[in-house]
Each structure stands twice: as structure tokens, then as C-alpha cells.
Amino acid sequence: MAAMARPSPMMKKLCSSALLLLLLCCFLLTGALAEERFYEFVVKETPVKRLCMTQKIITVNDRFPGPTIEVYNGDTLAIKAVNLAQYNVTLHWHGLRQLRNGWADGPEFVTQCPIRPGHSYTYRFTIQEQEGTLWWHAHSSWLRATVHGALIIHPKRGLPYPFPKPHREFPVILAEWWRRDPIAVLRQSMITGAPPNVSDTFLINGQPGDFLPCSSQGDHLYSAPRLFG
Numbered sequence: 001m002a003a004m005a006r007p008s009p010m011m012k013k014l015c016s017s018a019l020l021l022l023l024l025c026c027f028l029l030t031g032a033l034a035e036e037r038f039y040e041f042v043v044k045e046t047p048v049k050r051l052c053m054t055q056k057i058i059t060v061n062d063r064f065p066g067p068t069i070e071v072y073n074g075d076t077l078a079i080k081a082v083n084l085a086q087y088n089v090t091l092h093w094h095g096l097r098q099l100r101n102g103w104a105d106g107p108e109f110v111t112q113c114p115i116r117p118g119h120s121y122t123y124r125f126t127i128q129e130q131e132g133t134l135w136w137h138a139h140s141s142w143l144r145a146t147v148h149g150a151l152i153i154h155p156k157r158g159l160p161y162p163f164p165k166p167h168r169e170f171p172v173i174l175a176e177w178w179r180r181d182p183i184a185v186l187r188q189s190m191i192t193g194a195p196p197n198v199s200d201t202f203l204i205n206g207q208p209g210d211f212l213p214c215s216s217q218g219d220h221l222y223s224a225p226r227l228f229g
């Protein structure tokens with residue numbers, strides 16, 4: 001068998017430096033593209049007017065629906081939840097795979113102790129190979145009725161969507177509204193053993209719609225863009 005030409009030591013050295021440089025480039029590139037995003041979510045009581053009645057509900061940062069989180073696949077999220085409400089609370093990132101950060105998942109008494117009133121907790125996790133629109137919500141009692149919002153994960157920076165680019169994008173958030181404090185509705189059902197009272201209306205992006213009274217009487221709260229009209 002003919003002997004193969006052996007690479008000279010010089011050649012070998014050059015090759016390994018080239019490989020090292022390539023690896024370094026890859027590392028720097030991915031490192032430069034992914035970011036850490038910080039949010040502060042203050043959970044507190046806020047008056048809102050719906051169905052002609054002003055009620056105090058628990059919100060995040062006085063917003064209903066809550067703030068939209070927007071990140072890119074590969075980003076790391078740090079969300080500091082500050083609990084100024086009178087209830088224990090936890091937050092859950094619905095549909096998100098928590099790979100090796102189960103403690104950031106949020107279900108109370110499952111992956112964490114609830115955040116007590118006056119305390120805070122920072123949820124920290126990296127989005128790994130996921131994209132699309134998910135949502136976040138409180139994962140304690142019925143706080144999720146008013147403590148929720150959209151979680152939008154764009155493809156990695158510079159990469160396209162796996163479908164033609166839409167003309168316009170905005171979240172559509174569906175929810176239910178009770179004329180009572182949802183926690184009271186749940187509590188009554190626990191006491192009586194009967195199913196909880198059904199909600200008084202449905203909401204789209206926090207609004208009951210023009211067929212219901214006072215739908216156009218806004219409040220000081222931020223709300224997502226109106227869909228129709």
C-alpha cells in the first residue's frame with residue numbers, strides 16, 4: 001500500500017489554529033446574537049372599570065392584560081416579580097420548555113414556594129429552540145384571571161419565520177371577567193362545594209366589546225390595540 005503523504009508539523013499547527021479560530025468565531029457569534037432581557041413585574045391591586053363598574057383587580061405593572069414579553073430564541077430572560085398584592089403569587093411561562101431550570105417554571109408548591117406579599121423572586125431561564133406566541137400567567141389560586149399576558153418568541157436574530165412574513169402582528173388575548181373578585185368566586189366554590197360561578201363576560205384584549213354596556217368608557221389602563229373598528 002502506498003504511504004499517504006504525511007502533513008508537515010507546520011501544516012498541522014496551522015490547521016489546529018484555524019480550527020480554534022473557527023470555534024472562537026462560532027462562540028462569539030452565538031454569544032453576540034443572544035441577549036439577556038430584564039423585566040420587572042410588579043404584582044399589585046389596580047382599579048379598572050368594566051361593565052360600568054370599577055373593581056380592584058390584581059395586575060402586573062397596572063396593566064390588564066399584562067405586559068407583553070418579546071424575546072428571540074436563544075435569549076435569556078430575567079423577570080423580577082415583586083409582590084405588592086395581598087395574596088401569595090407565582091408566575092408561569094405557559095408552554096415553555098424549562099430545560100435544566102425547573103425552578104423557574106412557576107407552579108406554586110410544585111417547583112417553588114409562593115412569593116409572599118412584600119417579597120420578590122427573579123425568574124431566570126433561557127429560551128432553547130422554541131419560537132412562537134405563548135403566554136404567561138399567575139400560577140396560584142385564581143390570580144391568573146387577571147394576571148396574564150403574551151410571551152412572544154421570535155426566531156433567532158437574522159433568521160426568518162417558517163412562513164411568509166405577515167403584514168402586521170399583534171397579540172389576541174382571550175379572558176373571562178367576573179363582576180366579583182375572582183378569588184372570592186373560587187373561595188365561595190371551595191366553601192359550598194358547588195362549581196364556581198360562571199363569568200359575566202368574555203374579554204378580547206381586556207375589553208368586553210361594543211355589545212356590552214360601557215364598553216367604550218375606557219379606564220386609565222393600557223390595553224392592547226383594538227382589533228376591529
Ligand SMILES: *[C@@H]1O[C@H](CO)[C@@H](O)[C@H](O)[C@H]1NC(C)=O
Nearest residue numbers: 088089112113114115116117
Ligand atoms: C404563602 O406562601 C408562604 C411562603 O411561600 C407559604 O408558607 C404559605 O403557606 C402560603 N400561604 C398560602 C395561603 O398558600
Ligand SMILES: *[C@@H]1O[C@H](CO)[C@@H](O)[C@H](O)[C@H]1NC(C)=O
Nearest residue numbers: 178179180184185186188197
Ligand atoms: C354566585 O352567583 C350567585 C347567584 O347569582 C350569587 O348569589 C352569588 O353572590 C355569586 N357568588 C359570587 C362569589 O360571585
